[in-house]
Amino acid sequence: MSKLRLIQCGAGGFGDHWLQGHTSQSPDFDLVALVDLSAETLKAAGEKYGIAPEFRFASLEEALDAVEADAVLTVTPPHVHVEHARLAFARGLHLMTEKPLADTVENGLEMLTLAREAGRQLVVSQQYRFSPPVQMLKHLLQDQSRGVFGHGHLDFYIPADFTGTFREKMEFPLLLDMTIHHLDLIRCVTGRNIETVTAFSSRPEWSWYQHDSALKLLLELEGGIPFSYSGDWSALGRTTSWNGDWRLQCANGSLHMELDKVSSAGCERWGREVVVEAMEPPAIERVGQAHTLHDFAEAIRSGNPAETSGEDNIKSFGAVVAAMISAKEKRSVSLAEILR
Numbered sequence: 001m002s003k004l005r006l007i008q009c010g011a012g013g014f015g016d017h018w019l020q021g022h023t024s025q026s027p028d029f030d031l032v033a034l035v036d037l038s039a040e041t042l043k044a045a046g047e048k049y050g051i052a053p054e055f056r057f058a059s060l061e062e063a064l065d066a067v068e069a070d071a072v073l074t075v076t077p078p079h080v081h082v083e084h085a086r087l088a089f090a091r092g093l094h095l096m097t098e099k100p101l102a103d104t105v106e107n108g109l110e111m112l113t114l115a116r117e118a119g120r121q122l123v124v125s126q127q128y129r130f131s132p133p134v135q136m137l138k139h140l141l142q143d144q145s146r147g148v149f150g151h152g153h154l155d156f157y158i159p160a161d162f163t164g165t166f167r168e169k170m171e172f173p174l175l176l177d178m179t180i181h182h183l184d185l186i187r188c189v190t191g192r193n194i195e196t197v198t199a200f201s202s203r204p205e206w207s208w209y210q211h212d213s214a215l216k217l218l219l220e221l222e223g224g225i226p227f228s229y230s231g232d233w234s235a236l237g238r239t240t241s242w243n244g245d246w247r248l249q250c251a252n253g254s255l256h257m258e259l260d261k262v263s264s265a266g267c268e269r270w271g272r273e274v275v276v277e278a279m280e281p282p283a284i285e286r287v288g289q290a291h292t293l294h295d296f297a298e299a300i301r302s303g304n305p306a307e308t309s310g311e312d313n314i315k316s317f318g319a320v321v322a323a324m325i326s327a328k329e330k331r332s333v334s335l336a337e338i339l340r
Helices: 014-021 039-049 060-066 078-090 105-118 132-142 173-190 289-302 310-329
Strands: 004-009 029-035 071-074 094-097 122-124 149-157 194-202 214-221 225-232 245-250 253-258 261-266 275-279
Touching: 004 014, 004 060, 004 289, 014 039, 014 289, 029 039, 029 060, 060 078, 071 078, 071 289, 078 094, 078 105, 094 289, 105 122, 105 310, 122 289, 122 310, 132 173, 132 245, 132 253, 132 261, 149 173, 173 194, 173 214, 173 225, 173 245, 173 310, 194 310, 214 310
Parallel strands: 004 029, 004 071, 071 094, 094 122, 149 225
Antiparallel strands: 149 245, 194 214, 214 225, 245 253, 253 261, 261 275
């Protein structure tokens, strides 16, 4: 099967991660052009990954004018995504974005409309779905190995230092850049959409971020299921994994993921005879970005939406926007209000 032709926008930071581990050696795509605003970053990446100077561009528009391509990957700040969607879909190309889908719901919904009108795929790289422990937790919950699901909680504590990057200045750095993954994982693992969000956001006095790096959420999932979330991107102390630490409470026991180790626990009333069983996740063929990039290629080839299509992901992004509104206005916000 012939490879698809890909333009990557964003060559520094996380863009370099994409280049190093995925787009420069993809079995599905040939990297035909590289785009970055920084001439220095573009030159360094081009030399490192063998992209000739004539295939390095300062803008996506320049790249589209100069090379033939099938798809675009944009590893850029969220506010750039809608601009790249307009350019890519107008030229008949498919688009995959880094998360979050966009900077505003309005821009996200515009991107969905543009993709539909162009008949092209819009995919969001929510790669955290595709790890063995997450897939195991999802399987255990959905096959009701501990009975019917009743409520859940997720903790996330990693003192990430993005000083000097756009994340340092974001209004809601944890919520927009990381909790989007966790809200998407909650939807993925439980198989339920988020209907209502109540948020309390804060900036601890020790935080090195300019805005709120700590967050408490109370979510209502479909079926009236409550799910709570607690996180801080400036918390020095005991850390979680990037996937977070989970407790899913079911009728006959609980399911856990702690430091990416999955377990199932049960006991009698009053906590007598607690039995904990460690669960070893089976290997999966593709993990993380390798999975989302392959899904993007398969969506293009088949015409069928990827699991993390824009149409699906707007429900995760909508929960983020609902949380921002809730934190600012001190009230609960329904997704029906956001995604009208």
